[in-house]
Amino acid sequence: MNKALLIIDMQNDFVLPGAPCRIFGAYSTISKVRRVLEFFRKHNLPIFHVVREYREDGSDIENFRYQDFMTNKKYAVPNTPGCKIIDELQPFEGEYKIIKNRFSGFMNTELDSILRRLKINELVVTGTQYPNCVRATVYDAVCLHYEVTIITDATSAQTIEIAKANIVDMKNIGVKFLSSDELIRAMSP
Template identity: 55%
Template sequence: MLWDQSALMIIDMQNDFVLPEAPLCIEGAAATLPRIRELLDAFRSRGLPVVHVIRHHRADGVDAEGIREGLFRQGAGFAVPGTKGAEIVDELKPLEDEFVIIKRRFSAFMQTELDFILRRMGIRRLVVCGTQWPVCIRTTIFDALALGYDVISIVDATSARSEDVAAANIRDIAAMGVSCMDVSRFLGPRS
């Protein structure tokens, strides 16, 4: 049932957000890599859609959110195409037939082709993981709900800067009807 009409969405697992020396490293993002990889392998083995959502910004930062524009002016830009930082971490590199959606704002749905692609594939349920809770994960989940998708949030495959921030966001989205579970519960008993 959980697998029917489902797609896996892996959000912002790029070097600039995951690697410890990265400009916008999210503490805890690297620790989620093994659990995200478990999900990725499960979706791949079942031939189900995988959507990698990433950020790209111009080197001058003119297309970044206002609150982050200053980083570019200070020379601390991030997710600039062609840089190592903009690449998806090695452990999660997309396969040729997997989707890569490029966004410039927090939500994976804002001004992208994501909704169109999901509807064309008949997807009704999104299994969401990645980084980070209070912005890109949360806004993507809110927009998915507003667009009528069922959402499963994989809480131990999603990171935030602190446990408190993660817990507050999990509480909020669960109160909105999002199924929040860990990888082992989602994958179920293994034979």
């Protein structure tokens, strides 16, 4: 199997305390995401930073978010501090950055074509958050015939209960779940 790492939406606006769209569990996963990231870097495996961006005028945001985005809080707007990937996970040269404006990292992006060009058939997924961007990306990956493993201690949701419910659902479509320690043990020579 040829593996690649997907790190989903680990941006300031979603991770940092006090951020406008903070996902409660995201901050506590930083060290585990970084551990997996460093392992992939050490072994020269492909890394994809999948991030969300919206135009400031709201023209590309989902309909259900439009009103709130325009009247209360703008987030994930390019060239703002909140849109940036958190400092601890900044991409290195040669790592891929995939920009999406929907839940799935595959929808209207070049992710699938790059993965296929690299002959990747297994994805290791980390990031935030389970019920939205992680789930949509994983479901699309399964539909596109990728093997998927989610790293449980490097993936987050607003609550533990939400995370557990999503894990049950995704196990039912063949997704594997490992801790960061289990992944590193399994991938180590």
